[in-house]
Amino acid sequence: SQKIEQNSEALNIQEGKTATLTCNYTNYSPAYLQWYRQDPGRGPVFLLLIRENEKEKRKERLKVTFDTTLKQSLFHITASQPADSATYLCAPYNFNKFYFGSGTKLNVKP
Amino acid sequence: GAVVSQHPSWVICKSGTSVKIECRSLDFQATTMFWYRQFPKQSLMLMATSNEGSKATYEQGVEKDKFLINHASLTLSTLTVTSAHPEDSSFYICSASGTSDYEQYFGPGTRLTVT
Numbered sequence: 001s002q003k004i005e006q007n008s009e010a011l012n013i014q015e016g017k018t019a020t021l022t023c024n025y026t027n028y029s030p031a032y033l034q035w036y037r038q039d040p041g042r043g044p045v046f047l048l049l050i051r052e053n054e055k056e057k058r059k060e061r062l063k064v065t066f067d068t069t070l071k072q073s074l075f076h077i078t079a080s081q082p083a084d085s086a087t088y089l090c091a092p093y094n095f096n097k098f099y100f101g102s103g104t105k106l107n108v109k110p
Numbered sequence: 111g112a113v114v115s116q117h118p119s120w121v122i123c124k125s126g127t128s129v130k131i132e133c134r135s136l137d138f139q140a141t142t143m144f145w146y147r148q149f150p151k152q153s154l155m156l157m158a159t160s161n162e163g164s165k166a167t168y169e170q171g172v173e174k175d176k177f178l179i180n181h182a183s184l185t186l187s188t189l190t191v192t193s194a195h196p197e198d199s200s201f202y203i204c205s206a207s208g209t210s211d212y213e214q215y216f217g218p219g220t221r222l223t224v225t
Contacts, residue, residue, distance in 0.1 A: 036216075041201075041219070041221070042218055042219060043114075043116075043203045043205075043216035043217050043218045043219045044154070044203075044216045045216070046213075046214075046215065046216075049213070089153065089154070096142075096159070097144070097156060097159060098144075098156075098214065099156060100146075100153045100154040100155075100156075101153060102152060102153040103153055
């Protein structure tokens with residue numbers, strides 16, 4: 001069955017630094033992969049989508065890479081701010097559905 | 111655009127009763143809606159996928175007789191938790207997609223507590 005792995009340990013970084021989050025998946029080949037932000041007690045908010053034929057996608061301070069050979073996506077936030085503190089979920093798309101990783105909690109300290 | 115609402119945002123019910131949660135797409139027509147549940151500090155687990163006018167497709171291990179899903183229109187899907195028990199207490203979130211299957215928009219979630 002599909003397996004999606006995100007670092008379960010919280011990532012603590014200093015304001016202004018670049019945060020890098022990792023998403024690894026096994027046992028399938030998603031055509032798309034999405035990243036979401038989730039704040040406590042709230043539904044996920046869509047951030048970026050990247051297709052399998054795209055190596056990299058950018059949106060403002062966000063950058064996503066998608067390596068279908070390594071079966072990995074990296075999510076970067078540059079010039080991080082305390083307001084970026086949240087849990088970030090990756091969701092590879094397969095068989096008309098998205099399956100979510102467990103998320104990585106990012107803490108940006110001022 | 112692409113706003114999804116859920117109602118209620120939280121509900122407390124007694125064991126054995128049924129609870130209905132509504133999911134609405136406010137500014138677009140949702141051909142497909144998804145229902146997820148999330149336990150504390152865990153990921154979203156897909157429960158079922160519903161298409162307007164047809165029966166929902168449930169994920170393995172999800173009891174369809176316990177979690178009744180109705181997708182009556184292109185803007186409304188409901189999840190009814192029947193004969194709720196304390197172990198059904200969770201955060202239930204819906205999402206909706208329109209013309210593009212790979213774009214989905216999430217509701218704010220419903221916190222269900224069964225006492």
